[in-house]
Amino acid sequence: xxxxxxxxxxxxxxxxxxxxxxxxxxxxxxxxxxxxxxxxxxxxxxxxxxxxxxxxxxxxxxxxxxxxxxxxxxxxxxxxxxxxxxxxxxxxxxxxxxxxxxxxxxxxxxxxxxxxxxxxxxxxxxxxxxxxxxxxxxxxxxxxxxxxxxxxxxxxxxxxxxxxxxx
Numbered sequence: 001x002x003x004x005x006x007x008x009x010x011x012x013x014x015x016x017x018x019x020x021x022x023x024x025x026x027x028x029x030x031x032x033x034x035x036x037x038x039x040x041x042x043x044x045x046x047x048x049x050x051x052x053x054x055x056x057x058x059x060x061x062x063x064x065x066x067x068x069x070x071x072x073x074x075x076x077x078x079x080x081x082x083x084x085x086x087x088x089x090x091x092x093x094x095x096x097x098x099x100x101x102x103x104x105x106x107x108x109x110x111x112x113x114x115x116x117x118x119x120x121x122x123x124x125x126x127x128x129x130x131x132x133x134x135x136x137x138x139x140x141x142x143x144x145x146x147x148x149x150x151x152x153x154x155x156x157x158x159x160x161x162x163x164x165x166x167x
Contacts, residue, residue, distance in 0.1 A: 049061060049062055050063055050087075050166045052085075052161065052165060052166060053160075053161070054155055054160070054161050055155070057083075057155075058083065059083055059084065059145065060083060061084065061085040062085075062087070063086075063087055063166050064086055064087065074103050074107070075104075078104050078105065079104070080105065080107075080145075082146055082149050085144055085145040085146070085149075086143075087141055087143045087144070088141060088142040088143075093113070093138040094139070095135060096135070096139060097132035098125075098132055098133045098134075098144070099132040100125050100129060101128075101130070104127060105127065105147060106124045106126045106146075106147030106148070107125055107144045107145060107147050108123050108147055108149055109121070109122045109144055110144075111141070111142055112139055112140060112141040112142070113140055114140040116141075116162060116163045117161065118156065118158075119157075120135035120137060121157070124151075125147070
């Protein structure tokens with residue numbers, strides 16, 4: 001008798017897992033068909049974005065560690081949600097200029113020290129800008145946010161930045 005009950009419980013558990021999977025799949029399909037994001041973008045966002053924290057705000061960022069990832073950056077995006085961004089990670093401190101001429105929207109560019117302190121910031125850098133944005137001091141990371149987000153969230157040199165999730 002106890003064997004029959006164990007099989008019955010397992011059967012209900014399997015049905016529950018299958019039902020959960022089907023609900024997740026249906027949600028994925030609805031979001032994709034709704035046109036808000038592509039299926040591949042949804043998967044990339046879920047698996048490849050990391051969270052960083054600036055003061056009391058959370059930003060979900062793509063991490064670019066290679067030259068190719070940094071060069072491609074946000075060039076294929078038409079916009080970026082206000083809680084998203086991209087962070088360029090370098091192996092050593094340096095003066096890292098950022099060209100936005102191939103992007104389709106303005107960005108805030110924030111250069112960070114190895115410890116995560118803001119060492120330089122340029123707000124709402126337009127894709128029409130003919131020359132790269134360049135900090136005057138060395139940095140280890142470069143954070144790109146949607147244009148105006150830094151001002152809207154009062155992000156400045158005194159802001160506390162936690163980048164421990166991307167290191």
